[in-house]
Amino acid sequence: MDDLVIRMDGVSVRRAESALVTDVNWSVELDERWVVLGPNGAGKTTVLKLAGAELYPTTGTVDVLGERLGSTNVFELRPRIGFCSAAMAARMPEDELVRDAVVSAGYAVVGRWREEYEDMDTERAEELLEAMGVAELSGRAFGTLSEGERKRVLLARALMTDPEMLLLDEPAAGLDLGGREDLVARLSKLALDPDAPAMTLVTHHVEEIPPGFTHALLLREGGVVAKGLLDDVLTEDNLSKTFDQDLELRRNGDRYFAQRRR
Numbered sequence: 001m002d003d004l005v006i007r008m009d010g011v012s013v014r015r016a017e018s019a020l021v022t023d024v025n026w027s028v029e030l031d032e033r034w035v036v037l038g039p040n041g042a043g044k045t046t047v048l049k050l051a052g053a054e055l056y057p058t059t060g061t062v063d064v065l066g067e068r069l070g071s072t073n074v075f076e077l078r079p080r081i082g083f084c085s086a087a088m089a090a091r092m093p094e095d096e097l098v099r100d101a102v103v104s105a106g107y108a109v110v111g112r113w114r115e116e117y118e119d120m121d122t123e124r125a126e127e128l129l130e131a132m133g134v135a136e137l138s139g140r141a142f143g144t145l146s147e148g149e150r151k152r153v154l155l156a157r158a159l160m161t162d163p164e165m166l167l168l169d170e171p172a173a174g175l176d177l178g179g180r181e182d183l184v185a186r187l188s189k190l191a192l193d194p195d196a197p198a199m200t201l202v203t204h205h206v207e208e209i210p211p212g213f214t215h216a217l218l219l220r221e222g223g224v225v226a227k228g229l230l231d232d233v234l235t236e237d238n239l240s241k242t243f244d245q246d247l248e249l250r251r252n253g254d255r256y257f258a259q260r261r262r
């Protein structure tokens with residue numbers, strides 16, 4: 001139980017007449033790296049928002065980092081979670097300097113940083129930008145960055161607080177082939193680092209699963225199709241059910257590729 005970073009029991013989320021997710025049972029341990037896979041509208045973002053304490057379940061229980069949603073202060077919980085999404089990118093002011101976009105994540109955590117910590121903080125932000133291969137963008141305005149550059153800066157921001165859990169919503173969406181491959185490699189390095197936080201990555205594409213990811217949750221129409229170890233779960237049968245297509249799945253080393261069977 002101690003090592004559980006996410007635990008969902010019988011979770012449903014409803015809005016008016018529609019069910020966003022229904023009866024989701026899912027748990028994530030500290031050393032696991034999960035990919036949440038499914039078609040548009042399957043409920044992936046809803047599940048990620050629950051895990052990020054950004055949304056409450058209508059029924060069922062959600063425990064995040066040992067805290068039960070509904071009976072904990074989410075404003076204390078959220079800083080322990082690194083969240084990376086297109087919605088977060090959209091909230092970033094266009095004229096925010098890249099280094100400030102990263103550092104500000106740390107300020108939100110502590111609230112009142114003393115002056116002498118400022119240099120240390122900026123140093124950490126610069127180090128994270130360096131690790132993401134975008135150190136030279138530090139003084140640029142966020143609004144001037146390309147999609148791929150934004151994704152890498154947001155990843156650095158998500159890591160700034162040294163979170164206990166990292167949640168990534170379609171981090172490779174909108175990237176060109178080179179950008180996707182670069183990001184997959186960086187995420188793979190992170191996934192293989194035993195000191196990295198627990199990670200959950202939402203995607204539509206098996207090609208975007210970074211080597212080092214260990215588990216998969218397959219969603220369709222708000223329900224769980226399959227979950228468990230990546231090797232057990234990522235089968236042609238499960239993938240075809242998830243995407244409602246007759247799919248052929250290939251594996252090349254530690255990467256996956258899928259296409260419709262002719």
Ligand SMILES: Nc1ncnc2c1ncn2[C@@H]1O[C@H](COP(=O)(O)OP(=O)(O)OP(=O)(O)O)[C@@H](O)[C@H]1O
Pocket residue numbers: 015018019020038039040041042043044045046047204
């Ligand atoms: N506030 C809301 N009211 C009604 N329906 C909603 C609401 N928010 C989401 N939905 C619906 O719930 C379903 C699941 O949405 P969600 O964003 O979790 O899916 P997703 O798998 O992340 O999709 P995508 O891959 O397209 O981003 C969708 O059909 C969506 O239209």
